[in-house]
Each structure stands twice: as structure tokens, then as C-alpha cells.
Amino acid sequence: MSVFLRTRVSGVLESIRKMERRRKLAYGILSVALLAVLAAWYIGVRQAEAATPCGCWIVTTNQANNTIEVYDPVVYNWNTATAKKWSWKPSTALGYSTTEVGWWGGPSDVKLRNNSVWGGQWVVATAGRLATIASYPGGVRKWAVDVGAGSNPHSAELLPNGNLAVAATDAGSVRVYPTSPGGGVPGEYPLLASHATLWDPANEVLWVIGQDPVTKEHILTALTVGGTVSAPTLTEDLSRRSILPTPWGHDVSAYYYDTNKLWVSTNAAVYIYDKTAKTFTSAPSGANRSFVKGVSNQPSGQIVETKADATKTPPGACTASGWCTDTVDFYAPNATRTVTGAAFYKARVWGPDYQ
Numbered sequence: 001m002s003v004f005l006r007t008r009v010s011g012v013l014e015s016i017r018k019m020e021r022r023r024k025l026a027y028g029i030l031s032v033a034l035l036a037v038l039a040a041w042y043i044g045v046r047q048a049e050a051a052t053p054c055g056c057w058i059v060t061t062n063q064a065n066n067t068i069e070v071y072d073p074v075v076y077n078w079n080t081a082t083a084k085k086w087s088w089k090p091s092t093a094l095g096y097s098t099t100e101v102g103w104w105g106g107p108s109d110v111k112l113r114n115n116s117v118w119g120g121q122w123v124v125a126t127a128g129r130l131a132t133i134a135s136y137p138g139g140v141r142k143w144a145v146d147v148g149a150g151s152n153p154h155s156a157e158l159l160p161n162g163n164l165a166v167a168a169t170d171a172g173s174v175r176v177y178p179t180s181p182g183g184g185v186p187g188e189y190p191l192l193a194s195h196a197t198l199w200d201p202a203n204e205v206l207w208v209i210g211q212d213p214v215t216k217e218h219i220l221t222a223l224t225v226g227g228t229v230s231a232p233t234l235t236e237d238l239s240r241r242s243i244l245p246t247p248w249g250h251d252v253s254a255y256y257y258d259t260n261k262l263w264v265s266t267n268a269a270v271y272i273y274d275k276t277a278k279t280f281t282s283a284p285s286g287a288n289r290s291f292v293k294g295v296s297n298q299p300s301g302q303i304v305e306t307k308a309d310a311t312k313t314p315p316g317a318c319t320a321s322g323w324c325t326d327t328v329d330f331y332a333p334n335a336t337r338t339v340t341g342a343a344f345y346k347a348r349v350w351g352p353d354y355q
Helices: 003-053 100-102
Strands: 058-062 067-070 084-088 105-114 121-127 129-138 143-146 155-156 164-168 175-178 188-189 192-200 204-210 218-227 232-243 248-256 263-264 270-273 280-284 293-298 303-307 329-333 333-337 344-348
Touching: 003 164, 058 105, 067 105, 084 204, 100 129, 100 143, 121 155, 129 155, 129 164, 143 164, 164 192, 164 204, 175 192, 175 232, 188 232, 204 232, 204 248, 218 248, 218 263, 232 248, 248 293, 263 293, 303 344, 329 344
Parallel strands: 105 155, 155 192, 192 248, 293 344
Antiparallel strands: 058 067, 058 344, 067 084, 105 121, 121 129, 129 143, 155 164, 164 175, 175 188, 192 204, 204 218, 218 232, 248 263, 263 270, 270 280, 293 303, 303 329, 329 333
């Protein structure tokens, strides 16, 4: 091979080697940059999770199988095992008597709460003629009461002292039941069509919704819990009473995380209630709908609702009752999650915070 040719070949080979070194360097820089991006994303996700006060799962009252069911909204298909995170209903294996199990049917409300008296987290729920407290996640019976045949309990709230507030729609009352082993006498406040109970730790009152038995006005109001643990009393704080803009109140829930606001739903609309101004503002982003049975919001601000399928246009798939749905609706951003054959009454964010 001539000197000229060897020189040309050597030059070409050197150029190839330089190109290869540059390529490796570029890939190395790109890999480092990609790892940095992934690391930043992961740290951001972990920080977001750490800043989220609840797990952001959604709890439902499924009247098709009389079961409390908790789902992960991140999973698109709620008919998969991956989506369902927890389910529960009273059973003898969980410490309930056969009679108590018989009282349970058509679950209407459920909440998760922390409690400093007993420690840990607790589920409170109403169904049929039963109101109960159970451990979470074990589901073991802590306490239960027969609210009465035909009373139609619609809501329960665990008070900080361990007593249980129950709104019984057809009994026309809100009661606070002593739950200590020695029992006691329940405190009672008359309220027709009572549908909701929510403890307000900032103001130390119990928010309720229903109809005044004397004036027949449809009201949102707050009750002061007095007396003793074994003999509680309920007294209305009249300064906090507001007449509902539209009749027949359904749900009252926390507006996470603004302690001065509440979610309120009626037969006609969904509102954000300002406790200080005592004003009702229509829910945003398409969430202001009629016959919404349950409303709450994620820490991100996304709104979670259940609306009776019979009242949708066109009607939804659930025909088991006039108040059920097989779908949980989300707004801002909008989404839906459906469980085939379900008969959900309420759905809400599954978190232990009162407000």
C-alpha cells in the first residue's frame, strides 16, 4: 500500500474514532440529563405525596351488594381487582351479632376518622337501621346501635370524644349516642328530613341539614354538643342557621382544605357555603347539578360527586332505585369511573380529616 493511501486510510479511521468518542460523550450527557429529569420527577412525586393529607382514594356505598367499597381513581377501570383497595360490611366474623348483621342493608353513609380516645383510625357508617363504628382497616366491630325500624339513618359522624352523631331522615331527628361501655342517654335535636352530619373542629359544632319541624324551612345549621359523655345534649347555634337556596338538602361535607367553607347539595343544586358570610355559591366546572347525593373534593381541588342515574339525561344504567348510580363523576379535571352492576348512593374522598 502506498504512503498516500496509508495516510488517507489512517485519516479516515481517526475521523471514525473521533465521531465514536463524540457519540459516546453525547449519549453520556443525554443519559445524565435524562436521569436528572427522572430524579426531579420522582422527588416531585414523593413531595406531592408527602403533602397530600389523604390517600385520595374514593369510598362508595354500594347498595347492590350492601358493601362499603374503596377505589383508586388513578386506575381507569374500576371493574379490576387493582382498582378496589378495600371493602367491608358487618359480619359475625367481625364481631357483629346475627341481629346486627340483619339490621344492615342499603348503606347510606360512611366516613373515616382519627380518634385520640381510642387511637388509630375508625370507620363510621349507617345502613338500614344500623349505625356503627368499626376499626380500620380491620373492620372489627367497636360499637353499634339499632337506630329504629323505619328511621332511615342517612349520616353518621364520629365526635372527638368517641360518641356518634346520627341523622335519621324518617325519624326526623339528629342524635348523639354515648358509645362508652356503660352506655347512656342519647342527646336529640328535632330536624325533619335530616340528611347529613359533619363535625367542625375549628368552631366545635356539628353541621346538619334538614327541615325545621315548626317553620318547615329547609335549613343548614350548626349544633353545639353539650352535657357529658354519657348524657350528651344538642342545642342549635341560631347564629349559624341559613335557609337553603333550594329545598331538600342532601349532603354536607368538608371543603378541603378551606376551613371556612362547606360543600352542600340539595335536590336542585350543589353549593359552596361560606361559614362567615353565610352565602351559597354555585359549584363550578359543571359540578352544579341536581340530585347529587354525595359531594367532596380532592386535595388538588378536583370535585367528586354521585348523581342518581334516574335523573341524568339520558338516564344512567342503575335502575335498582331512584337514587342509585353505577358511576362516580369527577370535575376539574373531568372524568368518570364506573363499576358494572353497582348501585352507589354516596361517594366521597376517603380521608380522615374533618376539615
